[in-house]
Amino acid sequence: MSLPITAPVAFDAVRATCAAQRDWSRAALAKLQQEAARSADTHLLRVDLPGFPGIAFYFKDEAAHPTGSLKHRLARSLFLYALCNGRLHEGQTVVDASSGSTAISEAWFARLLGLPFVAVMPACTAPRKIADVEALGGTCDLVDDPADVHARAAWHAARGACHLDQFGLAERATDWRGNNNIAESIIEQMAREPDPEPTWIVCGAGTGGTSATIGRYLRYRGLRTRLCVAEPAGSGFVHGWHTRDPQARASRPTLIEGIGRPRVESGFIFDVVDQVIEVDDADSIAAAWRLEELFGRRYGGSSGTNLVACLQLAASMRARGERGSIVSLLCDRGERYEQTLFDRDWLRARGVDPMPARARIAQCMASGNWP
C-alpha cells in the first residue's frame, strides 16, 4: 500500500539531488573559467647563441604558471573534463597518480573548488614537491615501487574518489585544435619573429599530452614544423616509438622527473612525432644548470633534456647550412630540485658527475658543434 506514495517522493528526491549537483557543477565551472580569465599567457623567451648564427632558440616559460609547471594547463583541463563528463561532484575526493608536478597543480585546483585531494606518488619523489602538495591541503599516498602508482590510484577510485587520470586522459582532455593550447600559444607568439614557422619544436613525454597536442596542432595548421621528443636514454617512450610497441618498457631508470616513463602510456601518440632524441641524465642535469646561467633562474631536469636536444638539432641544421628557429619548453621551476639535481652530494651519491657534460654543452654553445 505504501508504494504509490513513496515512489514519487523518492523520485523527487533524486531529481532534487541531480539539480543540486548541476548547481554545484555550474558554480565549479564558473570558478575554473574565472581562474583562466585571471591568468596571463606564459612568456616565449628568445636566446641567441654565439655558435649558431642564423638559428634562433625560443623557450616557453611554463614555470611561470601559478603552480610552477606546464601541468597547470593539464590540471585545469582534467578538472574541466571530469566536470563536463558529469563525474565530479560536490564533496568528492579527487585522486591522481603523479610524479609531483601534476599533483601540485591538481592540489591547487582542488583547493580552488573546495575538494579533498590525494596524490599517489613514488616515495622517491623530490621532498620539495611532497611539501608543496601538502601545503596546498593535499594528502600524499607514497608507494615504494613507481610502477604501482596506477593501481593505487584505481584503488582510491574504486572507493568513490574521482580519478582525474592524467595518464589516461591528458591526450584527450586538451583542446587540440585551439583554445590557447600550448601549441596555438607558441605559434601565435612566433608570428612576428624572423622565422615564424619553427624548424623544430622540442618537448619531452610524461603523459604524452604535450607532444600529442603540439603534433596534432602542427598538422591541423598545415605547418612544416617538425616535432622532436627529447627523452631520457632508454625510456619507455624511446623504445615504444622505435618499435611502435605499446608493451615496450624502459631499459634504464632516470633521475629526470616528469618525463622518461617506465612504460608506454596510453596517451603516447607516436605517429605525430618526427624524431626522438635520447639524452643521458648527466647531460640533462648539466643543461639544467646551464639554463640558470642563461635565464638567471632555475628550471628542472626535463628543461635541461629539452636544451640538449635543441643543441643537437641546431648542430645538424648548422652542419647542413640551414637557418631557422627552434622552440622548446621550460617545463617547471628548478627550486623543486634544490635537494636533488642541484645538490652535488646527492648527485655524487648516485654516481652522477655533470662536469664533463657541462664542458660539452658550453663548448657546443660556443662552437655550434655537438661533440
Ligand SMILES: *Cc1c(COP(=O)(O)O)cnc(C)c1O
Ligand atoms: C609532465 C611533465 C613533462 C612532460 O609533459 P607531458 O605533457 O605530460 O608529456 C615534462 N616536464 C615536467 C617537469 C613535467 O612535469
